[in-house]
Amino acid sequence: MTTATTLKVRYFAWVREKIGRAEEDVSVPAHVATIADLVEWLKARGPEYAAAFERGEVIRAAVDQSHAPRSARLVGVREVAFFPPVTGG
């Protein structure tokens, strides 16, 4: 038996442009436990996701608005974001 988790996922800069949306609410199955799992799960959703995450190792992630490694767990998380390395300043 699996429990689905609902997450808000946000995309920025060229990740946003490739996926074609800025944010969405997704229900992920319980085996999607980490950011790394979420990336794999998103890539299977469609060609735009696969294209966005093609060079997935350069894409950074944040969990509830804090930088997070791929190993970060999704338990209790409300918002995940994916974006290129930042270029402000």
Added chain:
Amino acid sequence: MTTATTLKVRYFAWVREKIGRAEEDVSVPAHVATIADLVEWLKARGPEYAAAFERGEVIRAAVDQSHAPRSARLVGVREVAFFPPVTGG
């Protein structure tokens, strides 16, 4: 036979206060060839000079408005200045 040289000598900050004047024109004998010679010659002029140059090694010098070491020669020089280490900025 000695030739006298006329120099403008300027004093700043506590050197000026101890000597009691900001500048003066002096005629120095030809054996006063360097800044070091000039310091010795000035110290012999009176107690206010001796007091000002008592810690003579901390006093800096400039020749024609450029920093100069004690060994700098006075030939062709028009202006010599003595002052404490600078404290601007």
Added chain:
Amino acid sequence: MAVRVQAEDFDIGAEVKALAGDTDIGAIVTFTGTVRGTAHGEVITRLSLEHYPGMTEAELARVEAEARARWPLKASLIVHRTGELAPGDNIVLVVAASAHRHAAFEAAAFLMDYLKTRAPFWKKETGHSGPGHWVDARDGDTAALARWEADPRP
């Protein structure tokens, strides 16, 4: 002691004046980043700045708190613009004020180095033709962090 993310321009003189007044301050360093007119030899006509509302302010506040933990700052400020900018426009202002100059210089440089690698902003440059392109992160920006990591309490 403040971070702001805004579309509007800022006035360096007014921002510094607002921080001053504390007579323990003896040294104020400001850094202003501006939009250059060329990149890789190409003329730039527009710079778009995207950001992550909420996380941006939180990251800037963390960067500022880290600087204040490392140096005895009397005042600090980060202002970063977003939206559509043109060459010559201001992008970012960082101010660090301290009793002495070395702390102010180091803290301002630290704020910029950290901001550049942590705060979620993304620049897109547009020239005379084409759809524009996202600016690549510079390896130098990551390398610039090394000196602060190696010497966490200067």
Added chain:
Amino acid sequence: MAVRVQAEDFDIGAEVKALAGDTDIGAIVTFTGTVRGTAHGEVITRLSLEHYPGMTEAELARVEAEARARWPLKASLIVHRTGELAPGDNIVLVVAASAHRHAAFEAAAFLMDYLKTRAPFWKKETGHSGPGHWVDARDGDTAALARWEADPRP
């Protein structure tokens, strides 16, 4: 590209604005030195700045030329006040503008380090009583030069 010695106050924002306009500039660093209200635990009511007219401008110009030889600066400025100042007043402004931030930061720090040990200014602090005393040169200011001497072309 300019040095000024003046009794009047300066306006940081206006000075930076006057330097800007060159779209090769991407980074502007300013340093402002101000009069602190205390020294060695004593309250200061007045700071008098004496200088050596002529030599001061010449030394500041040499310091600026040296910075421009070391870093690719698009603009630079040194403004130093003289005369009678009060706590909180501006003393000195240094501005360095370059394409990138590291050159601007380093050049501004260099300008201050050199100015502090070479430009003929002398500060006298006066408190509530007594005739005032001349500020001693700080060993740290001479030590600060070492990093530029050791690495003459960063």
